[in-house]
Each structure stands twice: as C-alpha cells, then as structure tokens.
Amino acid sequence: MQNNFLVISALGEDRAGIVNELSRVISDTGCNIEDSRMTVLGGDFAIILLVEGRWNELAKLEATLPGVGRRLGLAVHAKRTTPARREGNLLPYTVEVVSIDHPGIVNQLANFFSSREINIRDMATTSYAAAHTGTPMFQVQMTVDVPAAMHIARLREDFMDFCDQLNLDAIIEPVKG
Structure with a gap:
C-alpha cells in the first residue's frame, strides 16, 4: 500500500x-x-x-x-x-439542524460539541428561502464523532434541550450504513 x-x-x-x-x-x-x-x-x-x-x-x-x-x-x-487515524472508541452520529437564518448558528453548534470534546468530522451548511413565505432559512448537516463511553441518551437529551432554547429543529442519530 x-x-x-x-x-x-x-x-x-x-x-x-x-x-x-x-x-x-x-x-x-x-x-x-x-x-x-x-x-x-x-x-x-x-x-x-x-x-x-x-x-x-x-x-x-x-x-x-x-x-x-x-x-x-x-x-x-x-x-x-498522513492517513486518517480512526479511534475505535468513537461512534459517528449524523446531526441535522434547520432554523430561521440568523448569525451565530454554526458557532453555537460548534461550541455545544466542542465543550463535550466531540469532534465535528464533516459539515455542510446552506441558506435558502422557505417555500410560500420566502423566510430566510438555514440548514446544517454534520457528522460528529461521539466517544463510545459517553451516555448517548443524555447527550441526545442535552442537545435537544439546547436546540429548543435556540428555536432550532434538530435530529441527532447514528450514521446509517
């Protein structure tokens, strides 16, 4: 090789x-x-x-x-x-967030994961106008590496509470495939 x-x-x-x-x-x-x-x-x-x-x-x-x-x-x-080093104790999760567009969304999400020592491996964002109303919308899709020792149900609960406080529609789930 x-x-x-x-x-x-x-x-x-x-x-x-x-x-x-x-x-x-x-x-x-x-x-x-x-x-x-x-x-x-x-x-x-x-x-x-x-x-x-x-x-x-x-x-x-x-x-x-x-x-x-x-x-x-x-x-x-x-x-x-060098080749990517994949630690065996990390679980990949998909995160999807949609909200009305406003400054700071990416930073707030990055801070949430960084403060829990969760690495963002991949991220894509896009802005678009909502159908019918034309409201400026923002979408984030990312893959994060969650330490296997982390209590997943607690992480999911904390993340959903965090998103509710910021009025963000969100999903966090294991990567499929």
Whole structure:
C-alpha cells in the first residue's frame, strides 16, 4: 500500500472544466483521488482533494500544481498528510439542524460539541428561502464523532434541550450504513 498522501485545496472563479483539468493532472502523475469535496460558493469554485501516490508521484504533482493553478486561475495549496487515524472508541452520529437564518448558528453548534470534546468530522451548511413565505432559512448537516463511553441518551437529551432554547429543529442519530 502506498500510504503517501497530499491534501490539495483550490479556489477560483467558477467555470466548466476545472474538475476535468485537475483530475487529469492528478491521473497523469500516477496519483489517485482518495476523497474529495467540491462546491460552488457565490461565484467561486472550491475543492479539497485527498490524493494518494508514491512519494515521487506526489513530488511530481506538487511541482506541477503552481502552473496548473496559474493556467486555471485558481489559488492552489498543497500539504502532505498522513492517513486518517480512526479511534475505535468513537461512534459517528449524523446531526441535522434547520432554523430561521440568523448569525451565530454554526458557532453555537460548534461550541455545544466542542465543550463535550466531540469532534465535528464533516459539515455542510446552506441558506435558502422557505417555500410560500420566502423566510430566510438555514440548514446544517454534520457528522460528529461521539466517544463510545459517553451516555448517548443524555447527550441526545442535552442537545435537544439546547436546540429548543435556540428555536432550532434538530435530529441527532447514528450514521446509517
């Protein structure tokens, strides 16, 4: 197994073909995309890739990236990393929250979990207008790693009380699959 990893992030004005160009460069160097997240935020395209390859393939990719970034009009950053360490005593839970949009929701949720030493592994947020009324709404979906020793029923009760105080509709449940 190769076990040499590079995280690549890129940001720039959105246009067709960016994913094609980036994935071609990665493939041409002999590397493989292990994991990725990409989205359009405002008028900009953002991507984060976890790439695996032999050390010399990753070095070739690292040397190629500045020119690729200039050609595609992207700010590109690359960093060597290690394989993810998954502790056996953590249970993945899905958290979904919907509410009327107002500043501070993400910070309040992050504080709730951080204060209990629960790591947020993945998070996506979106804003939208409610059907019929047009009310600005906010949605958060995240995956958190709950320590297995934690009393889950108590955590769920505390979280639901917390969300009720902030007028947030919420669900917390084990990750399915």
